[in-house]
Amino acid sequence: MWWKVILFLIMVWVIVAAFAYPAPQQQIGDASRIFYFHVPQAWVAVLAFCFSLVGSVNYLKKRNLVDDDRARVAAELGTLFCILATVTGSIFAKVTWHSFWNWDPRETSIFILLLIYGAYFALRSAIDGPEKRARLAAVYAIFAFVTMPFLIFVVPRVLPSLHPSDSIVGESGKITMSGETAMIFFPSLAAFTILFIWIYRLGLRVSRRQRELVEEAMR
Amino acid sequence: MTSNYTVMVVTLVIWIGIFSYLVILDRKTKRLEGKK
Numbered sequence: 001m002w003w004k005v006i007l008f009l010i011m012v013w014v015i016v017a018a019f020a021y022p023a024p025q026q027q028i029g030d031a032s033r034i035f036y037f038h039v040p041q042a043w044v045a046v047l048a049f050c051f052s053l054v055g056s057v058n059y060l061k062k063r064n065l066v067d068d069d070r071a072r073v074a075a076e077l078g079t080l081f082c083i084l085a086t087v088t089g090s091i092f093a094k095v096t097w098h099s100f101w102n103w104d105p106r107e108t109s110i111f112i113l114l115l116i117y118g119a120y121f122a123l124r125s126a127i128d129g130p131e132k133r134a135r136l137a138a139v140y141a142i143f144a145f146v147t148m149p150f151l152i153f154v155v156p157r158v159l160p161s162l163h164p165s166d167s168i169v170g171e172s173g174k175i176t177m178s179g180e181t182a183m184i185f186f187p188s189l190a191a192f193t194i195l196f197i198w199i200y201r202l203g204l205r206v207s208r209r210q211r212e213l214v215e216e217a218m219r
Numbered sequence: 220m221t222s223n224y225t226v227m228v229v230t231l232v233i234w235i236g237i238f239s240y241l242v243i244l245d246r247k248t249k250r251l252e253g254k255k
Contacts, residue, residue: 019227205248
């Protein structure tokens with residue numbers, strides 16, 4: 001229970017400080033405060049897709065349906081946080097570039113990533129047998145993950161983009177954020193990570209109980 | 220500045236809502252696990 005209290009307090013600190021302290025990028029103004037939520041959400045999405053990859057690889061190795069649950073729950077959360085990052089990014093885009101959607105390389109690549117993971121769930125829902133579903137979904141999830149670093153890290157850096165790229169690390173590789181910004185940003189990163197792990201574990205417990213109930217009913 | 224505080228309060232309310240929901244869900248899951 002203690003870590004839940006810590007999570008609650010860290011997030012309260014992040015929310016209060018994000019709006020009470022000066023905006024992290026003065027030239028952009030108040031809209032740049034969204035940085036404290038948008039970047040950790042994107043980070044959690046990447047982390048969740050990594051969890052999904054690990055679960056999928058483990059399933060193919062051991063053929064244990066618990067690993068399939070791990071991959072599915074992680075992919076669900078990755079998609080959820082990816083949508084949240086897209087929505088917060090769109091709000092930022094509306095304020096700074098006067099349009100919710102600009103087909104900027106980063107927006108386009110996140111849209112493609114959402115389609116790829118959307119297809120993962122479509123694939124899962126189209127297959128009946130749990131073993132066959134888990135096997136095909138695991139293979140698909142591995143291929144889906146391979147596109148992720150390319151879409152999130154490579155495309156937006158190779159093509160010219162409106163998206164600010166020097167908020168954390170500058171072109172020279174040095175950390176550009178001020179101490180004040182770091183004091184809010186890193187706790188936010190930690191809080192979102194703990195929140196993800198909490199929901200992930202909760203999702204796994206619910207899946208396990210569901211499976212047990214199905215097995216009990218079949219007996 | 221006032222609008223910043225309004226957004227802060229709205230965000231805090233959303234966070235308290237999400238946190239409470241998760242705590243309740245956690246308890247319910249524990250209760251279900253205990254019924255095995």
